[in-house]
Amino acid sequence: MTSQLFYSYTVAAFVVLASALILRRRQAPNGQQPATKPHLLASVPTEQLPKYIQNLLAEIPGCVILQADVAAFQQAVDYSWAQQNREIIPACIVRPRDTQQLSKAVAILKWEHDSRSQTGAPITGFFAIRSGGVNPGLGAATVQDGVVIDLSLFCEVTPAVDGSTVTVGTGAKWIDVYKVLDEKGLIVMGGRNSPVGVGGLTLQGGISFYSPRFGFVCSNALSYEVVLANGSVVTASASVHPELWRVLKGGSNNFGIVTNFTLRSLPFAPLWVGEMVAPAAFQHAKALKAYHDYLDHASSSQPGAFDENAAGPILSFVYIQRIGLQLISLHLVYTKAPEDKKWPVHWKETGFTSLWSFYRSSKVQSHTSAVERLGRTAPAGTRHMQGTTTIRNDAQTMTAAYAIFCQTTTELRHVKGLLFPFTFQAILPGWMNKGYPNVLGLEGCTEPLIIIGFSVTWAKAKDDELIRSTIRHTLEQINAAAAARQSDHPYRFMNYCMEWQRPYEGCGEENLKLMREASQKYDPDGLFQSGRAGGFKLDIVSR
Incomplete structure (x- = not known):
């Protein structure tokens, strides 16, 4: 009975949960945290509000939610994912x-x-600008005492008549996009977890199950509708405003507010999805070696080594404070499901199959079901943070990083409710530059890279600073x-x-130059550099 209970709790509470946490930053059930309470401006008469807020109320009536409207305001505040x-x-x-x-709203903000x-x-x-609101970076899409757009x-989700493209609103959730497209027999390159929104993922890069075939999500956007700093609305494509089109592929919301994306689409096909769960105590070295060897082989010049139907494997070591154990989760996807529905030959021939697993x-x-599964145990509303770095595919560096993670879990083992996945995801040279040119800075890269990601949830506000400082120090280590080892x-x-990281430093001088020139052309007064709170800026000197 004990074994069966352990199996049931682990599979139900970990396999799905860990997979969801691996791909994108999740929280525990609503109701575990005290309700957020609006304050300060709730009783301020309209005529005493800042002038620009009064102007917003006058120019776009029915669109401005004030603190005085407590229920609507609370609901709008709670649209942010992290507590x-x-x-x-x-x-x-x-x-x-x-x-x-x-x-009109942007024009008023520009006036202010x-x-x-x-x-x-x-x-x-x-x-601040908020589309999906999932990023847990502190103040990523909200601002104290300011305005949240x-x-x-x-x-909206609007497929083209011929099915070759789909126009998607920036505020849509990927799961809703996929459900609409299911009815049309289509799919787009998009997020892998249901709570994730379209805007942030597509503007910052984004990895899809189909990335080995088509590249980053951002590199599959054919055009954008953008509201510029002066309030004008333009379309950016390869032929119209091409410099804006280019920098929006990884440049985030530094140039305007994107309202919709026209994305490449393709006919629907079922996915093969494999999952494994294993104890980390005696399997971690074998799992790391299997991952390293897979990337080494998949990036070699050997015939058939790279398979564009094999989504990047996701290997995660998850520490669960409640049971004081660390487990391994492996998530594999093949986008051309075998007719016999068994393990695809590509995955059978890897070291992953030799891992002992209890699930x-x-x-x-x-595609919709796979994404729903990864988000099924991802309700919003707990304290959460993430962080990332990138290494080359070096076995000793992987082992060192894992050892540092283990030391960190020891330091945080007393934090109540701690759920701590430490994840490896791959970017292979066979796909990193597919699709339209972007500004991510990987143009000259010819070797596999590993995205190391932390995703941490915990229960109490008193542990916020400890968690944040510890994770930051862990990444530095x-x-x-x-x-x-020269593998950075x-x-x-x-x-x-996270908000303290500086991702544009890794984009390369030429891409930074392109982005800064586009900012100076489309936002000459720096509205989205100095007026916008949150997000990652281009470090342009004030003009």
Whole structure:
């Protein structure tokens, strides 16, 4: 009975949960944290609100949610995924229904930015842009006592008549996109976990199950509709505003607010999905070797070594404070499911199959089902943070990084509710530059890279600073260990970066130059550099 209970709890509470945490930053059930309480401006008369907020109320009536409307405001605040961001209380939340209303809102924010610029004092961010709201970076898509532009109503999903493209609103969730496309027999390159939103993932890079065939998600956007700093609305494509089109492929929201994306689509086909769970105590070295050897082989010039139907394997070591154990989770996907539904030959021939596991499953399922499974145990509302770095495929560096992770779990083992996945994901040279050119800085890379990601959830606010400082120090230690072996790499997967990280430093001087020139052309007064709170900036000197 004990073994059966352990198996049931582990499979139900870990396999799905760990996989969800691996791919994108998850939380535990709502209700575990005290409700966020609006404050300060709730009782302020409208005429005493800042002038620019009064202007927003006048110009786009029905779109501005004030703290005084407690229920609606609370619901809007709770759209942020991580609890710590729900505790950052804006003055108001602007939820435009269409591009025209968003254009008016941006024009008013620009007026406020210009007014502050005239004083000569440094401008601190007074508005934030939120599409999916999933990134747990502190203040990533919200701002204390400022304005949050909430894009959640930009959620349309419109396939082209010939099925070759799909236009998707920036505020849509990927799971909703896939459900609409299921009915049309289509799929797009997009997020791998259901809570993730379209805007942030697509503008910052994004990895899809189909990346080995088509590259980063950002490199599959054919065009963008963008509201610029002056309030004008433009389309950016390879033939219209091509410099803007290029820098939006990894440049995030530094140039304007994207309202929709036109993405390449392809006919639907079922996926093969395999999962394994194993104890880490006596399997970690074997798992690391299997991962290293797979990347080494897949990036070699041997015939058939690289398979564009094999999504990057995801290997995670997960420490679970409640049971005081560390487990291994392996997640494999093959986008051309075998007719017999058994393990694809590509995965059978890897060292992964030799890992002993107490849970192993494989299933042929729809893209939507695979994404839903990874998000099934990912309700919003707990404290969460992430962080990332990148290393080359060096076995000793992988082992050193794992040892540092183990030391970190020892330091944090007393933190109540700690769930701590430490994840390896691959970027192979066979796909990293497929699709349209981007500004990620991987143009000259000819070797496999490993994205190391941390994703941590915990229960109590009193542990916030400890967790944040410990994870930051852990990443610094891994970087130092990699540098000592000359296996470090400057690229940072922006979708997993925290607010204190500087991903643009790894994009290369030429890409930085392209982005800064585009910023100066489309946002000459720096609205999205100094007026926008949160996100990653281009470090442009104020003009």
